[in-house]
Amino acid sequence: MTHAHPIRVYYEDTDLAGIVYYANYLRFIERARTEWVRNLGIDQVALRAEQGIVFAVRRVEADYLAPARFDDELVVRTDVRGVTAARIVLAQDVWRGEQRLFASVVTLVALSDRGVPVRLPPALRGRLMPA
Amino acid sequence: MTHAHPIRVYYEDTDLAGIVYYANYLRFIERARTEWVRNLGIDQVALRAEQGIVFAVRRVEADYLAPARFDDELVVRTDVRGVTAARIVLAQDVWRGEQRLFASVVTLVALSDRGVPVRLPPALRGRLMPA
């Protein structure tokens, strides 16, 4: 049930402390969400163009457990924690081999074109829900 | 007691939804922390060179309340929530005028050169603590 997405750490991701800059983990997990959604057969571009729906992050809780470094091969693991009419809660962790470096819980909402929260279309909700 | 740091939103900060990309708020509040620390008379470069101490983010809780847009003038407000021997907890919010767009609680730790948590030097701790 866990979606895994590989990430290589490049120069752009590091800071002068020689480790991955803390904000960049949010970039990593967003890439993983995009791939997870695509993997579920959901086309975000079409969803926006045809139904005027976009996903937006409402809340992030993030724990920085150990630093990632240049050239590391990481894996982002994404699990669905829960899906309600209006919200999706994901656990997204970043691992280097057997070591968990970063742990997060991310709450997503669906928004209309105008930025107003909307209910998830049932078909979409069905795809997002773990079986 | 609150430290305020102004931020202008540029192209680089936005994404295709026309709003500030969610990871970039962590960049904004990190700039504010740097200015807050400088304002307290703490020289991070010297602290690292002379005492081998760096600050690292251990945990972030972030709520995205409303989007910021290109050209917005924002203010990051930083308040000390608590300082212990090894940890600093800050509340850092981003405002546009009277509207709060982003709210966070950030836990910092002090690390040695080797990435090991260390106690805050008392002189440093005194400066960080609200009077």
Add this chain to the structure above:
Amino acid sequence: MTHAHPIRVYYEDTDLAGIVYYANYLRFIERARTEWVRNLGIDQVALRAEQGIVFAVRRVEADYLAPARFDDELVVRTDVRGVTAARIVLAQDVWRGEQRLFASVVTLVALSDRGVPVRLPPALRGRLMPA
């Protein structure tokens, strides 16, 4: 005639080599262009909303002369090299005190909503041209 825009170097700007990551100079000079345009009394948001015109970078030539570091106070200097019916050529350099760290020549074009190159409106062109 030169527009000057100050930049402070933050953690986010550096990489593991301890210096400003090379792509970030393009972010710095783009911030300076935004401020330069605003300073000329041009409202980019209105220009886009009302006339459907956006500026886009067509070409950059960039020389990296010396590295900038964390906490440096830099200045981006922007000079108009030339304005034609469809193009604006700028010289944009980054300085730390008396030392020039970065030199660039940037060619901008005006694009329509659909991404098609358009002629600069004469009123706009007049503002951009050095007297």
Add this chain to the structure above:
Amino acid sequence: MTHAHPIRVYYEDTDLAGIVYYANYLRFIERARTEWVRNLGIDQVALRAEQGIVFAVRRVEADYLAPARFDDELVVRTDVRGVTAARIVLAQDVWRGEQRLFASVVTLVALSDRGVPVRLPPALRGRLMPA
């Protein structure tokens, strides 16, 4: 002889114009350089730790030909244009299918730990040179 590196465009790469932000192409081609160097059997981390040598960008000429968009699958193509005792010149282009979106010529130099230009070790130079 051309090295090809795939890039997926994510939210983080775009700006409010709905296209890839111009500075991010420099991130894309830097990722490709890292993979190209790795592919040649050169370990940048070891090179730095053992010989104190890092590569730095000295000059970039970049032409923006057409915009890339969210979810695009791009390919960075890297070709060696020339290698001298102290410099490496690369052509690095970004393609979407048959369309070239971005073209650049990048000049790299080798630097010592102290940031002083040094000659490329002959063994390294041999690997970088096209046969």
